[in-house]
Structure formats: structure tokens, C-alpha cells
Amino acid sequence: MNGDRQNDSLTESREELWQALGEFDETRAIAVVRRALGTAEFKQTHDIDVSTAEQMRAAGERVLLELIAPAQERVGLAWAADDITVAQEHAVTAISERCVAAVADATAPALFGPFTGRVLVACVDGEWHAMPALLVSEVLRMRGWRVDYLGAQVPTEYLVAHVQRTRAQAVLLSSSIPTLLPGAHNAIASCQSVGVPVLAGGAAFGPQGCYARLMRAEWAPDARGAATLLGMGPGEPGEDAARLPDMDLPHLGDQEYSMIRRSKLQLVKQTLTDVEEGFPEMRRYTASQMERTVEDIDFIVSYLATAVYVDDPGLFTRFITWTADILSARGVPPRCLHPALDSLLGQLKDFPRAVGILAAARA
Template structure:
């Protein structure tokens, strides 16, 4: 297909950190009559998928992945700036939830929405909840778009949602962090709607706003959320213990040790999220991914299992956490024959 050829050449350009070549390719496509949404959806984003796979497969390091992603984000931002908003445009504020650093997917969505005539204010990665609330209070947009790429950030997303109650007509969330079809957003019973892409966002904006009022704050916190906070408070201890369990691996070269520390940190954060949601699925799915990534870097799954068992022992007074860890260990166990 034609798109595959464009993806390949664009991927080569960003892989070589050749900003000029990548920009020329996009300009050529525009001059050839291809629409902005087609270029973003069929060329830039698929190329970024290849970037992610290159890092996962350990063929690219973090620096190269960041360089390539930075080029794509720059190009998408420039494309967005060329779009004209309609006179009756709705004002949308787009932000990644606090601690969520992956901003390119939201940047792409914002650019596509600008292309549809909307007025977009893009706040970028990891917007602190207090700052987001203050900004939304000042500008009172028609909708706030929240992006969450990792399930580990769902508790942060929920803090943002609670902080925004009553300040905007609609809150729309997106990103794989909210689970398949945005399932974790359903916890808010209609206050929040999930969208897969810019087209769905546009469709939602055409619907009447949620009829029910926002629930008042101050309701009792579920036990699972309180348990999650207890685990979060022990994050440093769990991370230190996990690195100790990995033994010689954790004392390898600095870059490898940093990968291990970051990976275990994300694993603790995802455990917190799974307990917060009272559902092991988020933790099980993330651990499947981590096993694949770790195995390509020479880390056996059995050693990750040892870390999980050690954490389970440390969390004896937290049955919900042990249930989540048990589900992950069971998922990793070979099927009986």
C-alpha cells in the first residue's frame, strides 16, 4: 500500500534524527493533496508505533526513541498551528494527567481536532492537578480532554477528574491507560466519557452534556482506594527490596540498573492502580508486557516472579494487593498438561 511506503521512509528519517527529511516528506504529502488527518493517522502515528517497538525489542535506546518522538511531536504541533478554528468553535483544553509523560498521542488528537475547526489549548505532559484545576477555573472551556497512556496513572486521572467537577461542561478521557473501551472511566457513571480518537471526541461534543449533576465531594473513600494509598506510601521500600531480590542484575552497568529501577517503579505504580480499581487486570496486562520487554534484555520471567513473591510477603496485611499479585503469578504459570 502507498501508506506503508510513506511510513517506511518517514520512520527512516526520524530514526536517523533527520528533522529536515521528515519535515520535507510531510510537506510533499500535503502538496500532493493528502489531508492532514490522513498524514497524521496513516503515516506519523504508525511510524511512532514502530519507534515504540524498536525500543521494546532493545534495538533502540531511550535517547534514540526520544529523538524520533521529539521530531514527530514537533511536526504535529506545526501542522496543528496551521489550522483555522471555526467562528463557532468549542474551546477544548487537552492535558496529560499528572505523571503521564507520553504526550504525543494527545498532541496528535489535538491537531486533528484543530483540523476539524475546534479551538484547542494543549497543556502537554504531566499537568499537576492543582494547576490544571486553576487553569480550567480561569478559562472555563467547553470540555477538558485527559490522556492516560498507562494504567499506573489511573489514580492520578481520577484525582484530576474529581478536581474538575463542576468546572466544565464535559470531561472526555482517552488512552490505553483507561483500559479496553475506556472501561475504568465507567466508574464515574456518566460524568466522564471515553473516546478512542478525535472522531469520537467530535461526536461526543455534538451530544447534549451529561444530564446528571456532578456528585458532591466528601463521600467515603472505598477500602480499595485506602489500601492503594498504603501501598503507595511503601513504594520506596518495595522498590529497594525488589532490586535486592534481583541481586547481580541490579548491580549491572548504570543504564541496565536504571532500566530495572524504572521498570520495578512502574510495576509498583501499576499494583497501586490495580488495587485502587479493585481489579487485577491492569496489573496482569502490564506484567505480560514487562515480561516480554525484560526477556529481550536478558531478564528471565522467573526473577520477576521472585520479586512478586517477595512483595506479597511484605504485604501480608493487604489481601487485595496479594490477590492482585496472585493473579499475575497465576497468569505466568504454565498451563497444566
Template sequence: MRTSTSPRLPHSEHAEESARLLWNAVSTSDEHAAAELVLRMLDDGADPESVLLDVIARVQGRVGEEWAANRISVAQEHAATAINERVVAAVSVHPAARTAVTRGRITVACVDGEWHGLPARLLAEVLKLRGWRVDHLGAQVPTPHLIVHLHNTRADAVALSSSIATRLPTAHAAITACQAVGVPVLVGGAAFGPEGRYAEPLGADAWAPDARAAADLLAEEPLARPETDHQQSDDLPHLADQEFTVVSRSSASLVRHVLTALEDAFPSMRAYSDLQRERTAEDLAHIVEFLATALYLDDEALFTRFIAWTAQVLVARGVPASSLPPALDLLARELMDFPRASRILRSGTHTLTTAHSTAAGNTA
């Protein structure tokens, strides 16, 4: 049984080559080859944490990149992720990963509605390797169930993971609920923005950019337990204008009205098949959902980053990004009485037109 000392890092060339081999197995749905590769690495003395983070996590990052670039399908992305999850499970039961519990107890969970469970699973396994007793609750954990678990286990901390920014309002509620029962909260995941910019406004006790940094942070100093009778300050005073509430509650009608008007603003839509119209409606629903989240945080950059990413994904799939500005304009027309929403939508349109002008200049 290994002790929970700091892990040894592999040579970058070795990790890169191992990640390349794992990608070859994962991308061809060869689960046996993937498992044999990582188990052989462990048998040969590779550190389990390095296998998890420098190889498997790296490959999972590439899975997302390949999907966004339309080089693999949704089905292939799901299959690759499922194989990576099973490979992580194989690492977790290897003799090299057996570690004595020398620290406290931590609950690791994804916020409700967050189905990207692999980042949380990787963190849970790394914390186990570092000597923590870990309760890994998985993806999409309803906050009431999380709180019941905390009451039953008296965890020293909660690590909440979220990859999708639209889950941040739910994350805020979960953070507040955990602290209300005296448990500090560490957050992580892409949802919390560059450098974890949304962690502090949402009241998290700490943020870490990745599993290794999270484990290091928790090893340095225990998170202080919040005072359960402390009155939460109003960190998001802009919510008083009710724009977030109105937009989030009227999402379905907004999508319906914009989809109908979009046929006139973007005539080529009239030739869309039923499937294309359905996907357009889904895209509009995502736009409204990200707009609502940007309103929740009063951060237009959250929306513009999403819009720029959406444009790239559409272009990779052969859909002209020129369909987005008319959609944003129509949405702004529906929300003309909402100043913050209008400002955020204008920023989104400006981001798209600037990117288009830059791209046109580069090809001139």
C-alpha cells in the first residue's frame, strides 16, 4: 500500500507518447487496448496520479476538442468518454493506487444538471491517492440530497464540479446550502470561467483550476468551516431588476417567437428540414440559457465567449455563422425593455461581426 506523498511527475515526452497511444485506443473504441495500456503503465511503476491527469485527462480534453471541430460525432464522443471512465475505474483498483487514509473526509459531486462527471471522478481518485476519505456522488446531484449526505457524513469539505456555465445559478444555491450546514466548498471546472472568476461572486470558499491544484490546495491548509448563523451578504445586487428571472422563465416563448421571425430575417431557413429546424431551436434555447446566466452574474463576457465558441462549432459543421447575428437581433427586439439583456446581446453581435471582419481580412 502506497503512502500519500506528493506524486512523481512523468517526463513530458513519456506522458505525451502514452496519451497518443491511449487516444488511438479510445478513438477507435478499443476499450481493451485502452485498459491494457494504463494497467501496463502502472505495472511498470508509473505514478497513478500522473496516469490519471497527464494521460487520461489529457486524452479526454482532446475528445472535447475533436467533437467541437466536428472530427468525431456525438456518439463517438460519448463512446470515448465512457471508455475513459472505465479506464479510470481500472486505475482506481490497481494495487499501485491503494492508499492509506491519512487525512479527513471530502464529498465530491457535480452540481445538479451537470452531466460531465469525469472531471469530478478524476478529482475523487486523486484525493484518494493523497490520503483523503472520499465520498464520490457522481454527476447531477440534487442539492437536497447533497445536504442530507453532508448531515450523515460530517464531511470536512465539499468539492463541487461544473463544466457548463449555465449550471452556475444552481451551483450558487448548492454552495450556499452547503455553507449553511457548516461545510466549506471548493469549486472547479470550466463553468467557473477563466481563472475561476465566478467562484468568488458565487461565494465559494476556494477554487482550483484542476484536480492536482485542488489536491495541493487542500493539503496546504484545511478549508475553514463557515459560521452557520452567518447572514449571507447580497453579492449579486443586480438580480433585483428581475431580468434573470423573466428571461429564464420565458425561455420557451422567446425561442418560439425568435424561431418564427428568423425565417424572414434569414430566408435560407425556409428550406430547412424538420431536423434542421429542431437543431436551430436547440441552438436558440442554448443562447437564451447563456443569456440568462450572463444576467445572473452580470457578466457579458460569459455570453460573448459562448457566442464566439458557438460560431466556431457551427462553421465546423458547415453551418454559416451569419445566422447568429439575426437571431441575436431578434432576441434583442423581444427584450428591448430589459437594459442589461440588451447590452449583453449587443456585445454578442459585436463579437460576431468583429470576428467576421477579422476573418474576411485574413482571407483577402
């Protein structure tokens, strides 16, 4: 197949896969993936030549990153626009996971040793988005790495114990939700302190991985970038790798982050009271609408704390913009965010960095 024809066939497959996912039709989705892999063209035997194996790996990687991953991104957009429910999103993701398994199964004959090396791929503690880490794992496997894939929310102590047990050459940490960054930072510092380099990735680490760099981890934008970096040999942690994470972020010395974390419950409660006053429509909210609102305010305070942690107003402003879009799609006027931000501005008036971050988002 030439390059153009490959692209064409994937464009078609993308629509076919989207339709199959929309009907929660696992059998059809897997058939689309198999067809896109062109498995019919490959002899399903261990006795394959090097160039056929190379072709299988390349096709597998393309299907993972250019067919299945974009479908997941589309699911996210559909959920954000309120076009699909959380249950539908769960159903689709479960099918996508089966599609990844189909790729792994079809390409297995092309993966004969020896291994390039051994790495560990895991999500940070609290992170449920396992699919991005799974895609990274499968791509690395296809590039010849032995991969220990630990999946979602791995507590740091177990991560470190596992890396020591397996003597992995590097830890690849995935996170999609920025509020988990302080925990990710702890995981990065803990792995580095036992001499293991860390490569971070996923949306949580910010534009161009800016937060990964702040936490002294290497970063790659995607699975292919991860493979390239690992191929160059992950940089060993320096002599000063054993450290408390706080030492990377001198601004934490002002205690704003720890004070906000500690008083989070009180901040959420007071914000809820103030929002009710500034947004009288709330008095007619059903119990479940009220529950959502509490969740939203909890989220706002968590994102604010994280922005204070990394000292970046942009993190909070991006989150508030995203929340406004989510609320609009659900028929809730985004202006209901104003009383929440104003309330926090009042409550945190003695915290200059938090005030700056809130004011930037308010503006």
C-alpha cells in the first residue's frame, strides 16, 4: 500500500469505527480494526520475515494512534457537548479497550525478541484514565520493549516497590487530570530518588509538558515521542535526585497551597452559601442538581489549589473556560461561576498568589 492509500483507508475506517461505537457494537468495531490492520494480508504464523513483521508493527501503531485514539477523543467531545451520557461513554471506552486488545493479538506474531529493554507504565494515584497509558504501553511493546503496564491509579509506594522489583530502566507516568499533579510530583521524585528516570505524559502535564519539566521529569507529547526518547536512552536522575518534591517549587514556601488544601471543606461550604445568594435560581435546584453543584465547587477549589501548587494562572483559567463550556452545553448559564469566583476571592484575600489566579480567571 502507498502512503495515500493508507490514509484514505483510515479515514473510512474512522467513520466506520465511530458508527460501530455509536451503536455499542463490539463485534463490528473489532472487525473494523482488523480490516484497518490489513491482517488478511499478513500470514498469521510465527514464521514471518522481518519486513512483514515491520509492516505489521507499523500498521498496529497506526491503528492504535490514528484510529482508536481519535475515536476516544471524539467520545470526550461528545460527552462535553452533552450528546452522550456517562454510561454511553463507559460503554464505548470498554469497546475501545477490546479494540486495543485485538491489535495486540493480531500483531503478536511480529514481536519476536530480544527486548530493547524493560519499562514500567502506570497512571498516577487517583487517575482513572488508563486508556492513554495502555496506548503508550502497546506502542512501546510493538517497538520491542518489555512493558510492565500497571493501569489506573497506582499508589506511589507500590509503584516504587514494583520498579525496584522489576529493575525497570524507566517509569512512564500518565495523567489526564491536572488536580492530580501534586501526587504525580511525589511519584516522580520518589522514583527518581531510587535512581530511576521518569518520563511523564498526558494532558495533566500541561501545554508542551510544562508541569513535567517543573517537576524535573522528562516529557513526550505522545506514544511515538515516548518511544523516540526511550530509544535515545532515558537520562539518569542526577546526584541531587533524592529530594522532597517541595524543593522543586520554591514558591510553596508561602504556604498558600497547604493552607488552601487544609481549609478546602470550609472553602467549598462557604462558596456554596455565597453562590446560593448570588444566584437565586439555585434555590429551585433538585437534589441531583445540587449534588452536581457541590461537585463543581469542589472541583473549582481543587483546580485553584493545583494552580497555586504549580504557580500558573493559566491552569485555572483553562479549567474555568472548560467548565463554562460544559455548563453551557447542559443549559446552565456560565455566569453562575462569577459568584463562586467572587466568594473565593473574598475568602482568600490574604493569599496574593491565589487572588492573582482567581482574578485572571474572573477577567
